[in-house]
Each structure stands twice: as C-alpha cells, then as structure tokens.
Amino acid sequence: GELRYSIFDLRREVSPAASLTSVLADHTRYIGEAAGIAVHLELAESPTRLRPAVESELLRIAQEAIANARRHSRARNLWVTCLIDAPDVYLRVEDDGRGLLPPREDSFGLAIMQERAMRAGCTVSVTARPGGGTSVEVRPREPGALETDRSSMGRDDERDDSRAAR
DSSP states (O other): OOHHHHHHHHOOOOOOOOHHHHHHHHHHHHEEEEEEEEEEEEEEEOOOOBOOHHHHHHHHHHHHHHIIIIIIOOOOEEEEEEEEEEEEEEEEEEEESSSOOOOOTOOOOOHOOOOOOOOHHEEEEEEEETSEEEEEEEEEEEEEESSSSGGGGHHHHHHHHHHHTO
C-alpha cells in the first residue's frame, strides 16, 4: 500500500500543461478515494503562475501533509486550500483526525516540509486545528516576494528580449 502511494506521489508533477492547483486536486481526490477520506477542496489560481521550482516545492509540501493525514490521523475529512494570486500563495491542508502526535525519532516529514518551504521562499506552520485535527499552512515569508514564471505571462516583449540576448 505505502509503496503504491509513494510511487503515485512521485509521478505527479507540475508542468506547463498541469498547474499546481490541477495536480493538487487530482492528487487529493485520488488519496481521499483510496483512503476513504472525504475531500473538501478550495482552489483558485491566477493566470500568472509561480516559478516551476516554487510550484514543485509547494506540491511536495502538500503531498507530505496529505500523506501524514492519511497515515496517522484517522481523519474522516481532509480540507485542502490552495489560493494563488502570483506572486502570492496561500496553501493549507487540514484534517479532523487525532491531532498532533509526538514526533517520532525516525520521522523527518516536518523538517523536510520546512526545508522545502524555505527553498520556495515560504514559511510552514503546523498547528492543532480548532475542533480537532491538524492544520498545515504555507505562506510566503514576505507578501508578494515569490517569483513568477515569466513564460506564463505570454508577453511578446519578453520573448524579444531573450532573442536579443543570444
């Protein structure tokens, strides 16, 4: 079971054709269905995208938070919110499970999420969810500080500048 989930996680990736919110929606629905957890999605994305490296880090953080909810929380519900108005983003994964458990010595999930958030220019906080469960939130370290993917803007003058630089 776990190997199947891990392979599925690694096969999901953002790309020019697959935005962070679309990949995250597919991933969350698959995990919810496979694990018998009700999924609640709130997704919004502006036409301008974040840099691919930032989107990839955010996806992996969300996947880790979702995996933790599936593996450890005994949750009945999973709420995933991803609101992107580049260069800003708000990502939250919540469950109604057992809440925060003491960290295991052999567990590196939180440290990896924090490292990924740092590389993306974000912070991650893991807190108890009001009413029970866990909440993982990711926000930029500074509002408007994340870099956008200039190619997603489709501006002709940028393409002209790149040709002139050759």
